[in-house]
Structure formats: structure tokens, C-alpha cells
Amino acid sequence: MLQLPAVPNRGQMASLTLVLSGVAVCLQWLCKRRAEQGAGQDPLSGLAVTALRLAFWASLAALSAGWQMREAMLDSPWVDLPAGPCVVADQACDLNADIELTDLPARDAERLRFDARILRTEGSAGDDDPWAGQRVRLSWYGTPPPSWLPGDRLRVQLRLRRPHGQVNPGGFDLERYAVQSGLAAVGYVRKLHQSLPPADFRLDRLRWHLAERIDRSAAVGSARFLRALTLGDTRGLTESDWLVLRKTGLSHLLAISGLHIGLLAGLGALLLRGLSRLAPRSLPRPLWAAFGALAFALPYAGLAGLGLPVQRALLMLSVFLAAVLLRRRQHPWQGLALAAMTVALIDPMALLGAGFWLSFAGVFWLMLCLPQLAESPWRWAGSLLRAQWVLALGLLPLSVVFFAQTSWIAAPLNLLAVPLVGFVMVPLALVGLVSLLWPALATWVFALFERLMAAGWAFVQWTAELPGAASVWPEPSLPSLLLAVLGICLLLLPRGFAWRGSGLLMLLPLAWPPADRPAPGAVRVQVLDVGQGLAVWIETHSRSLLYDTGPAFRSGSDAAERTVVPALQAQQRSAPDLLIVSHGDLDHAGGLATLRALFGPVPTLAGEPKRSAPASACQAGARWRWDDVEFEFLHPPIHFPEMGNDSSCVLRLTADGRSMLIPGDIGAVIESRLLKRMPELLAADILLLAHHGSKHSSSSPFLDAVDPRLAVVAAGADNPFGHPAIEVLDALENRRIPLLNTAHSGAIELAWGPAGAIAVSELRRQRARFWRRPPP
Structure with missing residues (x-):
């Protein structure tokens, strides 16, 4: 549905949902009748019931996505132009508005760039204001840039434009990013009328002050990494930094998402589960673990700014912990499906981004290929190696679709970097953040972080320069993608399967599609x-x-x-x-x-x-x-x-x-x-x-x-x-x-x-x- 050229109308969405739901209910009833007649142990019946339940929830998710897309398009302030509170000139909207900064501003030599929420516009009142509540991305040109902070409220004159991206083979899709991020417009501040009283409290304002303290206390070479790992603030990372991270497959380590939330939640669960041995048995240990996971994950998510990837990670964690707190046993596959459907129902636009697909596909492949972790240390180490192989291969089609690039050194690097970042660098960075209350301790902690980060980053930069570290892929066709997924399924089958090696052949059309050159004379x-x-x-x-x-x-x-x-x-x-x-x-x-x-x-x-x-x-x-x-x-x-x-x-x-x-x-x-x-x-x-x-x-x-x-x-x-x-x-x-x-x-x-x-x-x-x- 998210790939449709236009948003379906109400009748189309309702008809599709009713048909899918009706089919799911009828077939599930047939499976239940078959089970009552003695076929309850048939594995195919169980698989069919599970698949049909997923189809039912998928239809509800599709309905939610359709309704939210429709409402988002109809509520767009651009639908009412040229009516409304703005003067239209050169396909732009000029308006006077009260705005509130909602994120950390980014400064460079010639401008200040920030996200803001429009509170009200001049000439509109209450529910009649199409711009009220809309999120916009703005720039202020001029030197020196003003020292505005998150939560500041301003009365300004704006020039806004509808997000418009370039459409080419490959490249970045700005319009998809805008709708995924909830951006209604982009533009700049033409004139500052006056500053208004700031919001009572904004978490991003605290994050800004912490970022400033880190810049003053930490070494120049490591401050940008400290801010990224503790506050989710990647403003200091340069384009060359991101290039190195993309070539090595480590971008996910410096963009706070499900990995970081999951690692901190796991660490909290282990700590409180261990402490529960010292406490009276008033609560079962699984509940202690759940409380520990929340106690570590929620504050960290708040520090990270509660961006969309962090919100999705919290939602997935909440689904899992809810089952624990309610003392309901559920199969891991049911938990994964429920988490995916919940995210799709609440935030269907998440399906437009790479984060949703990479997160759930990664867990899917690990659950499918590594249902159990070995108990002996050597087999446990082997399981970790196999996990990296499974992820590298299983996520290959998604990497090609979203990034058109694959890092061949990502698997061994992630094997080293994920535990190092998750269990050493992130906790050390958070300890350093807390130690800002004691400057002497902060200096020591940040110095240790600097040494470790400098050594690790130098190694990562060296690996990025290795010949063949990363490959760029051509734009895939749908048949080549489907064939590649089938090939990956064959490659990940257990050893000894007769057709396993043929999976490599099925990857060839993805890597080398048929040449499409003009004929001679054309x-x-x-x-x-x-x-x-x-x-x-x-x-x-x-x-x-x-x-x-x-x-x-x-x-x-x-x-x-x-x-x-x-x-x-x-x-x-x-x-x-x-x-x-x-x-x-x-x-x-x-x-x-x-x-x-x-x-x-x-x-x-x-x-x-x-x-x-x-x-x-x-x-x-x-x-x-x-x-x-x-x-x-x-x-x-x-x-x-x-x-x-x-x-x-x-x-x-x-x-x-x-x-x-x-x-x-x-x-x-x-x-x-x-x-x-x-x-x-x-x-x-x-x-x-x-x-x-x-x-x-x-x-x-x-x-x-x-x-x-x-x-x-x-x-x-x-x-x-x-x-x-x-x-x-x-x-x-x-x-x-x-x-x-x-x-x-x-x-x-x-x-x-x-x-x-x-x-x-x-x-x-x-x-x-x-x-x-x-x-x-």
C-alpha cells in the first residue's frame, strides 16, 4: 500500500480489509473444525492458522496505514492553498507564525538549521488553522547565528515550500524522507518579530545543555562520538565519518536505535535479576528483569531524544515486556509478529524506512537459523559467528534496496564492535555523562573514552581503506530481489541439503543484471x-x-x-x-x-x-x-x-x-x-x-x-x-x-x-x- 501512486479512497480500503479479514476468519474456522475432528496435531494446520492470523493482523495494519496516509494527505496545509493564512508567491507560502523549536539546532558557517512546530499562524484561530501543529524544517541565514535552544518560542515571518526532492535512478528520496519524518514543509525565517516565553520544559533543551558540557569537557577528537552514543546527537559527525561507517557497515552503532536500547535493556535485566537473589522473594525474577530493562532503557531513550527509531525500539521492547509482566507465555514468533504489527498499526510510515525492515528481518533470520544458543563456550562462540553470517546474508537484499551498497567486512567488524560498543563504550560514555557532576571524575572517564575511541576509530578507518571493503550494487528489479531471497533461503539451509549451493547462482542477477545498452546505431x-x-x-x-x-x-x-x-x-x-x-x-x-x-x-x-x-x-x-x-x-x-x-x-x-x-x-x-x-x-x-x-x-x-x-x-x-x-x-x-x-x-x-x-x-x-x- 505504501508503494501506491495515490492514497486509496475509503471504499477501496474498507473493501480490501473486509475481504482479507473475511477470508482469514473463514479459513481459521475451517482449520479449527479440522482440529476438532482429530487433525489437531497436523503441523500444516498449525502453520496455516498462524499464517492466517498474521494475514488478519496485516490487513488491520494495512487499514491503519491507509487511513493514516489518507488523513495525512488531506490534513496537509498544502491542500488548501491558496486559501488559508499564507500569501502564495512563487509556489511558496509566506506567513507570520508562532513557532517552537523541537530539536537540537545545527550550526555552520552561514546558517542555523532546526526543526520547529508551528503553534499558530496570524489570521487563523483554533481548529481553522491548517498550519497549527505542523512540523517544519527551517533555516536562519545570517551571521552570527542566533543562540536559539530547543523549547524556545518565536514570532517570525516564514517562507515555506512543500518538500520537493529530485527523482533519479539511485540517490536520496527527499519526499519519502519528509513524509516518513512528518515534515509538512521546509523553508527559512525571513524576519524575527519577537521572542516569546519558552516552553516550561523540553527534554531536548536538557540534551542541548548536556551536549555543550560534553564539548567543553571532552577531547575534541572524541566529543562527537560521545554525543552520538549518549544523546543521539550526530550533528558533529562529518561526511567523511559517515562514509567510513557506511563502508564498514557500522553506521547503526552511532545512530541510537533498537540495538542500543536492546543492549541497555538486557544489561538492566541481568543486573536486577542478579540483585533479586539478595532480596526477599516478593517478586518473581522475570519481573525483576523486566523492571531492570525498563529502568535502563527508558532514561537512555529519553537522552537519545525519542526519535522515530528509538520509539520503535521502545515499542518492541514494551510488547515483549508486557507479556512478561502479564505472566503470559508466548512463542517468540508470536512476539515478533505482534511487535511488527503493533509498529505498523501505530506508525505505518515506519514501513517507508530502512530501520523497520532491517530490525525485524534481522530478528526473523536469527530466530529462523539460530533457534537456540549453544551452552558450551566454544559452541556459543560458533553461534555468534554464524549469527553474523546469517545477518550479513539475510539482510543483503534490504541493504541493496535501501543503500545500494554492501560492506564485505561488516560481519567480522560487527562481531568485535557490537559487544565493545554495547558493553564498554556506551556504559562508559553514560558514566562520563553522569560524572559531569564531578568534573575531576569526568575528566578521567572522558580521557579513558578518548583513548579507547581513538584506537578503535583508527582501526575502523584502516579497514575502510582495504581493497574491496564495500561494493556498490545496481538498482535491483523485483524478480531479481525475489530470486535473491530464495537463494539466501537455500544458502542458510542446514549442511547436506542437496540444492544448497544453487543459492549462489540465484544471487547473480542481483549483482550483475542483464546489460541494458542501446543497440548499434541507437x-x-x-x-x-x-x-x-x-x-x-x-x-x-x-x-x-x-x-x-x-x-x-x-x-x-x-x-x-x-x-x-x-x-x-x-x-x-x-x-x-x-x-x-x-x-x-x-x-x-x-x-x-x-x-x-x-x-x-x-x-x-x-x-x-x-x-x-x-x-x-x-x-x-x-x-x-x-x-x-x-x-x-x-x-x-x-x-x-x-x-x-x-x-x-x-x-x-x-x-x-x-x-x-x-x-x-x-x-x-x-x-x-x-x-x-x-x-x-x-x-x-x-x-x-x-x-x-x-x-x-x-x-x-x-x-x-x-x-x-x-x-x-x-x-x-x-x-x-x-x-x-x-x-x-x-x-x-x-x-x-x-x-x-x-x-x-x-x-x-x-x-x-x-x-x-x-x-x-x-x-x-x-x-x-x-x-x-x-x-x-
Whole structure:
């Protein structure tokens, strides 16, 4: 249901639930009748009853998910626009509101970023306020950033936008993350009217003060790890830290979730169960253990901020402990199913994230393959080794789906790191946190933590640099995923099973899907959705080129890292044979350094070779032929000065008599020059609009000369430049030229050749989901 392109209506949800529930009830009644007639010991009957009960609870979970999705979509403040308390301008909502900071603010050199809850908006009252209670992610630009804390309340003027992500093969899905996290809008504070009295108490305010104390008391090299392990505060972890953690499969150790809650709960249960031997037998020992688990888990969860992964972990723990406290015996499989269904009923959006599936799938595989822990130490150690093997193999398909990456060193590293972090580093960090009341003791504890962490982190960094430490996987298809799951089931069967080895063969389509290259004489062009910039992947039967590398961002990242490289990896593509940088502006050349660092030296042609050095100059008249596909530069001529936009490489490519024109960022002056020098070469079936559809490009004479059947524009959603310009849109409409915009369509793929007409696909339309902004 969470993969549907639109939220089902009430009738569809009710019908589906009634049908599933009716079938489950009827079949369970039949199984009960069969048991009463003497087949009660039939294992298949028991399995059928269990499966049908799960189907019944799954239908209830689906109903809850459907209702919550429907209500979330209908309650969205964007549904009522332009009505409501905000002034709509440029697809944004400007409003005056009272807000309350709800999380730890993150500061950098140029902004303060924080989550907030809207308390009320100006001009609305009570239940009529569509923004009241909505959670938003905001930024404050300016130096120095204000010292706002969680719980602070402010009266501000906001500019809000609906979360809008880029849709490409691979990469991060911002819109899915927003709906999973409950974010109604993103934006920034335009003006601070006044500060209001803060909230009486917020746990996050205490967390902020503790984080500040840790920064002042601990060594610089270990403070970020202390904050992560005690407070769930990962603001200090750098992108290079996360890269090391992903390559080693240890990210879960520094993001507080079920593992940490479970380890602390287990430690508390063991301690109080042991102490119960000294106390009078007023309570059974299992109850002592349950109280100990809660006594350790709840405070730690509060310190960690009670984020969604922590809430899910507490919910799972509560289901298990409830059975203990109620003194009800239940099979472990029933407990796992009940916990999963409870999470799905209460928080169906959790099913969109990796945490839900990895948590329950990990427990499922361990229960299936390791039903009992051996009693002897050597067999117990063997069970731990097998557990890592089971987890590494069993979670492989989920890792490919959610992360497109697998760490081959994760199993041995986790075997060492999980007990070390869970039973040494986390307790030591928590002792250090408590010892802040006694500075001398805190200094000693933090120094010990620093030594252990420095040694461990140096080892982890070393392993991350080992050849083959991690592998990137292409984007999987559903059949290859199902086949891989079947293969994993075979591989995890007991030794001696005849078909066990065939499981390896079933993993091959997941790792090496069939090559999808254009036929000889055909070409495929993919205009990637990189926001306000340009990156075009062009491939023939055996060769490929990348035209422009996308923009660079204020954060220091760029589109090559975020979009281009993940898209190529998702499609099982490697370094291009040729790199063309139209000109040196950051919205076109921003990812050049990243691509060179990853792919090494790649032959490069550029409109401004000095700004893209080392590179050779594009020259008008230069031609080449790949697999019967012709390429030709129309601009700039030899010795043309480096003039920014007007120096852009203008590329024309032709396959089977049909062509596409890619003019970079040239303006009307260069368009006029091309009209005078080579009007016969401008005609093309497809035109990529120059300069993102700026009003200073795509002049009427130029459009008439090109006379395209289709126009494509690469522009950012709700961009501040107003691209594509109204004048250009009107000119296209007057000529009845259809337009596709990456901001609306996501990545746009164009393919043609001897096989037939030009095939056009829009990835946002192909992968429509209820949480995604639909194309207009």
C-alpha cells in the first residue's frame, strides 16, 4: 500500500480489509473444525492458522496505514492553498507564525538549521488553522547565528515550500524522507518579530545543555562520538565519518536505535535479576528483569531524544515486556509478529524506512537459523559467528534496496564492535555523562573514552581503506530481489541439503543484471534531475559521455556526489569515455572535481578549458562517430574568448536521421550568430533549452530554425530565477512545442535509433508514489 501512486479512497480500503479479514476468519474456522475432528496435531494446520492470523493482523495494519496516509494527505496545509493564512508567491507560502523549536539546532558557517512546530499562524484561530501543529524544517541565514535552544518560542515571518526532492535512478528520496519524518514543509525565517516565553520544559533543551558540557569537557577528537552514543546527537559527525561507517557497515552503532536500547535493556535485566537473589522473594525474577530493562532503557531513550527509531525500539521492547509482566507465555514468533504489527498499526510510515525492515528481518533470520544458543563456550562462540553470517546474508537484499551498497567486512567488524560498543563504550560514555557532576571524575572517564575511541576509530578507518571493503550494487528489479531471497533461503539451509549451493547462482542477477545498452546505431540520452543545473548522460552501444556535471552546493557537496554518481552506479555504468564541460560556472561544472577524484583522468572537452583544467577546448566543426551515432560541435569557434555562458559548447548528436541539440547556456547573441553561420545545422527533433529556459535565450528566430518536436529544460523546482521564463513558455506554446521539465518530470530519458520512434520516459511519472509531488 505504501508503494501506491495515490492514497486509496475509503471504499477501496474498507473493501480490501473486509475481504482479507473475511477470508482469514473463514479459513481459521475451517482449520479449527479440522482440529476438532482429530487433525489437531497436523503441523500444516498449525502453520496455516498462524499464517492466517498474521494475514488478519496485516490487513488491520494495512487499514491503519491507509487511513493514516489518507488523513495525512488531506490534513496537509498544502491542500488548501491558496486559501488559508499564507500569501502564495512563487509556489511558496509566506506567513507570520508562532513557532517552537523541537530539536537540537545545527550550526555552520552561514546558517542555523532546526526543526520547529508551528503553534499558530496570524489570521487563523483554533481548529481553522491548517498550519497549527505542523512540523517544519527551517533555516536562519545570517551571521552570527542566533543562540536559539530547543523549547524556545518565536514570532517570525516564514517562507515555506512543500518538500520537493529530485527523482533519479539511485540517490536520496527527499519526499519519502519528509513524509516518513512528518515534515509538512521546509523553508527559512525571513524576519524575527519577537521572542516569546519558552516552553516550561523540553527534554531536548536538557540534551542541548548536556551536549555543550560534553564539548567543553571532552577531547575534541572524541566529543562527537560521545554525543552520538549518549544523546543521539550526530550533528558533529562529518561526511567523511559517515562514509567510513557506511563502508564498514557500522553506521547503526552511532545512530541510537533498537540495538542500543536492546543492549541497555538486557544489561538492566541481568543486573536486577542478579540483585533479586539478595532480596526477599516478593517478586518473581522475570519481573525483576523486566523492571531492570525498563529502568535502563527508558532514561537512555529519553537522552537519545525519542526519535522515530528509538520509539520503535521502545515499542518492541514494551510488547515483549508486557507479556512478561502479564505472566503470559508466548512463542517468540508470536512476539515478533505482534511487535511488527503493533509498529505498523501505530506508525505505518515506519514501513517507508530502512530501520523497520532491517530490525525485524534481522530478528526473523536469527530466530529462523539460530533457534537456540549453544551452552558450551566454544559452541556459543560458533553461534555468534554464524549469527553474523546469517545477518550479513539475510539482510543483503534490504541493504541493496535501501543503500545500494554492501560492506564485505561488516560481519567480522560487527562481531568485535557490537559487544565493545554495547558493553564498554556506551556504559562508559553514560558514566562520563553522569560524572559531569564531578568534573575531576569526568575528566578521567572522558580521557579513558578518548583513548579507547581513538584506537578503535583508527582501526575502523584502516579497514575502510582495504581493497574491496564495500561494493556498490545496481538498482535491483523485483524478480531479481525475489530470486535473491530464495537463494539466501537455500544458502542458510542446514549442511547436506542437496540444492544448497544453487543459492549462489540465484544471487547473480542481483549483482550483475542483464546489460541494458542501446543497440548499434541507437542512442540513449538521460537528462538527470540535478536541480538548478545540468548533467546529461549520453550513451551509444559501446561508448558514453557526460555533458556537464551538475551544480555545487553551499554545504560543500555537489550534484556529482549526490546524483550523478549514484545514478550511474544504479544503472551499472562506469566512468564516461568523454567528459564535456559546457562552461565553467558552478551550476554546470560544480561536480567536476568529484568525478575526477572518483573516476581518475577522463578525457575532457570544455568551453572554458582554463576554468576546467586539465581540458581541451570544444571547437566548432569537430566531429566524431560512435557506433553509427554522429556528434558535432557547433560552438565555440577556434580562439573564441572565455566569456562564461556564451562560451558554452553547443553539441548536436544524430542517430538514424533524428537529432538533438544541446546548447549549454548560450544567450540570444550567440543564437543569432549560429543562425547566420550554420542555419542548416540547427534543425533538431529535440531541443534542450539553453540556460535552463532563461528569457535571454531561446529567441523566436532560434526556435523557428531548430523547429523541435519536443523541448526539454533542466531547472530546479521553485527556483528563484523563474526558469523557465514565461516568455519562453509562451513562445513554445505558440509553436505547439511540448515541454518536459526535470523539476516536474524527474530524470528524463530519450532513446531513439533504427528500431523506431523517439521513446520518452519521465521517471517521476514512472515511479509515482503517494508521497511524491505529482507532475502537473
